[in-house]
Amino acid sequence: MMAAIRVGLAGYGLGGRAFHAPLIRATPGLDLVAIATMKPVPDARTIADPMALAADPDIDLLVISTPNETHFPLARAALEAGKHVVIDKPFAVTTDEADGLVALAKARGRMLTVFQNRRWDGDFLTVRELVESGRLGDIMLCEMSWDRFRLDLRDSWKDAGGEGTGLLFDLGSHLIDQAMLLFGPPEAIAADLAVQRPQAIADDYFSLTLHYGARRVVLGCSTLVAAPRPRFALHGARGSFVKHGLDPQEAALNGGATPDGAGFGVEEARWHGTFTAPEGSVETIETIPGRYLAFYAGVVEAIAGRAPPPVDPADSREGLRLIELARRSAAEGRTLAC
Template sequence: MIQRPIGVGLVGFGLAGARLHAPVIAATGEFRIAAIMTSRREEAHAAWPDAAVVGDVDALIGRPEVDLVIVVSPNPTHAPVARAALAAGKHVVVDKPFVTDIADGEALIEQARSAGLVLSVYHNRRWDADFLTVRDLLQSGALGEVMLAELCWDRHRAAIKRGWREEAQDGSGLLSDLGPHLVDQMLQLFGHPDAVWADIVTQRAGAAVDDYFDLRFHYGELRVRLASSTLVAAARSRFALHGTRASFVKHGIDPQEAVLRAGGSPDQPGYGVEDARDRGMLTLADGKGHTVPTVRGDWRVFYRGVANAITNGAPAPVDPADALAGLRLIGRAREAAAAGRLVML
């Protein structure tokens, strides 16, 4: 039986591993970072002096103090690293996107089930402040029957950044980067759609991967639009939902990532609390409106759920089958874009 704290082996120590996972893991109080696989040895040693720093996956997986392997390496490596970790008897968390091939995801789910191991996917955006606020509004019935929902996530990055995300390979491009989060939020809010239309293109000069997408999902009369662009300086609303009773429009991005990117910690006061000036607006059918307090976001909930699954046998905080369902929808969206027509699901 695993004793707390649970030993974590982190595969990858780029921005995601060093800033978006490690501080969140440590702040839950139920883990210790036991080993890190990275070429950035000095940076990893400085940040986590008690962790072993190794240069390859096998060396990390082979360490007996590692109970849980977190896969934060480039997207094409997710499946082989997770497969090797499960084969060694380790629990596994994979950063999104779960896999680049649906068959690999199906095989990993079966491998984990057969071995009695926890397998989950880091869809941390389920614990974003704005998403939690929208979820609560939908559950309250304040919007009435929603007929149009738009989830947009824009950036302005005209320059092509160096790195694998901008190279033409499986798992690269904007749809593989932000698409899994948006699709997962859609599925959590509305369930599985009936059909999809999509526009996926490359707009920036010299870009080798898609940097714009506009996906339209049909749910009977309801339409859900998921959109993202790399060339939007004045970002669109992050959430806009329009129903028979009211509309809710929310700008801005959940504040947790900015805190972590800057070297902050989830333990600091006010973490996950959005500034009151950024609250969304609820507008009633008569035109009257008021702001809605934003629910506090907290990505630590995901890792607390992982700890509970490992130590108490609770369900994983994100079922990998959910992540796979989202990737299947992205695949169908690519089909729709290539065919230039609505694709029934």
Template sequence: MSAPVQTALVGYGYAGKTFHAPLIRAATGLELTTVVSSRPAEVHADLPGVTVCDFETALADPVIELMVVATPNDLHAPQAIAALKAGKHVVIDKPFALTTAEAEAVIAAAKAANRLATVFHNRRWDGDFLTVKHLIETGALGEISLFISRFDRFRPALRNRWREQALPGSGLWYDLGAHLVDQAICLFGTPDAITLDLAQQREGSVVDDYFHATLFYGARRVRLQASALTPAPGPRFEIHGRLGSYVKYGLDTQEEGLKAGQPVGGEGWGTDRDGVLTPVSGADPLPPLAQPTLPGRYPAFYKGMAQAIHGTGPLPVPAEEALSVMRLLDLGRRSAETGRTLAL
């Protein structure tokens, strides 16, 4: 059996602490040995026994094979490229980078170093998304005409964090938009065109806290939406096809489980409420049915990463797929700036 991959987590903010640290520690084939952070007391309180150091020290450690970059978005590409040049494999928290050009530079650095680079698009393993994917792939809904994916929250108060400051890569589009765009591409591929509307709706906000994107796939429309001012959230998914509709309320439960310290992959992990399936018979909708939600599987990402490094499986998210997401984030931003629908 292969020795565990010695892993360094770069950044111990919300993403590093809540998502990456517990998922890495739960993954067979990985060992979290090092955290790059300016808050060693907090790290040691949570993770006794790990080494806390600065980025350059972690880069120079020959034992570390994998570096997970969970720092502010403007550091993703430069830190990933530095890690790859130092001979490390790399996981980058979403978004991949600030621009398509930066993402392409990361991929080039990975190829030059003969190392693996991937992006933490963990919401591919949301239970409700896995359910949606199954319904579409099995043809249960028929040809999809309208796909709506929402990420609604009610957070009226501004918070003192980099995501809400006027910094490169801040705002909801690069945060939640990265997830929703990735899911849409997983289901339908690259769209023909995109229209994006961005807004700063909260008083004093300096970054987009609302977006509404329309992706065009021939006659099919895919609408992606997120807001920080929605007291009564709409459905997380609303999908309409020739053979039926599927509606699901509520966000995937795994993030709340991680925040609460629930054992990763333990009993009840990733369970969620049912959705509603309304099938069609001929020209008539039938009575709605409860559609069980498949269990969420966030642990699959780092299990897949360990297998990829050991040469026993593919990358959980190929870098070229993450690059497609980055291209659409870039193009969406230009659409919002120009007020035009832009073709890919």
């Protein structure tokens, strides 16, 4: 039997505290031994400097949940020290940085993956099953939205306007990844970015239109929507699927639920989506339970050499390329070929 993989967690904000730490602790084969944070953490050794954690010889796997601009230097240091690495999305802040990390991981023979946890949201699992089953027919319009109402700025690096900040890097990384899993890389992209809230610096609104021949995939996020749009709305030749609400796993984890507990990831029936047939009949589609634990189970399998990483870093690198193209499209006011 393989010894437990000793994990160091860099960062203990929302990502580290509510996502990574509970998921790591609930995954057989992983042992969370140290956390880089200035905060006291029960039942964990803490260290102030995340770079020191990257060099710690007692760590086999470094999980990086720090500000986006620090992802590259921390991951590079950990890979150079012979560690496996999990990085929060976005993978890095440029494709050049992403390419450098992929090459370094390959040269050192270490596992490198990206925490694209929204691949295991129950609503997305449901949408993916519907698309792959062909039940919707040829899909000509897919709209994926993620809305919030947050008028005030957060006292956080995410709203500070530094490199890799803004809504496109944050939630856009998820939506782009989901769109590419469903439909592959687009042929062209048209983007609109805006800073809408008073005193805001980083983009807090975006709309991306991905072109796939005649098909359009529209990705949208806003921080000033009190009545959110459907999270998913897919329209095909055989019917439409519309789904409101957000996957419950984040709220449950943030509230202290354990990810291996009974009922974790199960969505309330009132949030289930509906399938509408062309003749008008409506059917409720039960949401598949979400399963964030699948990501870290995949990490264990990848480190053991039994499976590829749960998220291919090449996928997240392609997502970064689309973010770069989107920013250019918005700046130039034109559609760009991909």
